[in-house]
Amino acid sequence: MRFKQMVFTLFPILYMIFIWFLSSHPADAFVKTPFSFDHLLKESLHLIEFAILYLLIALAFITNGKWTKKASIFAAIIAIVYGAIDEIHQSFVPYRSATLIDFIKDTIGVAVAYFMMNKKYFK
Template identity: 50%
Template structure:
C-alpha cells in the first residue's frame, strides 16, 4: 500500500512531463487518423480531459498525505491544473507546427471544472456516494 501512495504522489509530475513533451511535438507525431476532420475533432476534444486528468491526479496525490484534504486544498489543485494549462498553451505558441488559442484554454478549464464539481460534491457536499467511497480508499 505504501508503494501505491508513492506512485500516486509521483504520477502528477510524470503526467505534467508527458504533457510538456507532447506539446513540443507535432500534433500528428503519435497518431494521425485517415480522415483529417475526425483526427482534428478527436485531438481538440482531448483538451476537455487532458487537464481534468491532471487535476484528478493532483487530488489523488494530496489524498495520500496524512493531513486532511480541505476544500481550500481542492481549489489549489484545480487552480494549479489551470495554471499548468495556461503554461502549456504558452509553451505550444513557440512551435510553428502547434497551435495555441484561448478556445483551447476554455476547453482545458471546462474539463477541470467538471471534475472539480464531482470531486467537491463527493468529498465535501455528501453527493456521489460511489465516488466518495473510491476517493476515501486512497
C-alpha cells in the same frame, strides 16, 4: 513516505512531463487517426487531458491524507495554470498554436472534474 504515497504523488508530475512532451511536437506526430474527425477528436481531448491532471493532483492529496476544500481549489488552480503554461509553450512549437479557446477547454475540463470531486467528497 510509503511507496503508495510516493507513487501517487509522482503521478501528476509524470503526467505533466508527458503533456509537455506531447505538446512539444506537432499534433499528428504520434497519433494520426484515419477518421475525418481527427482534428475534432484531438480538440476534445483538451477537456479530458486537464481533467485527468486535476484528478491526479487530487489523488495525490487524498493518498497523503491532505484532501480538503482548500486542497481541491489548489489542485484546480495548479491544473488550470499548467494549462495556460502549456498553451504558451505551444506557441513556440512549430506546427502548433496557442489559442484562448484551447485554454478555455482546458479550464472547462478542470472545472467539471473539480465539481464532480467536490460533490462526492464535500457534499
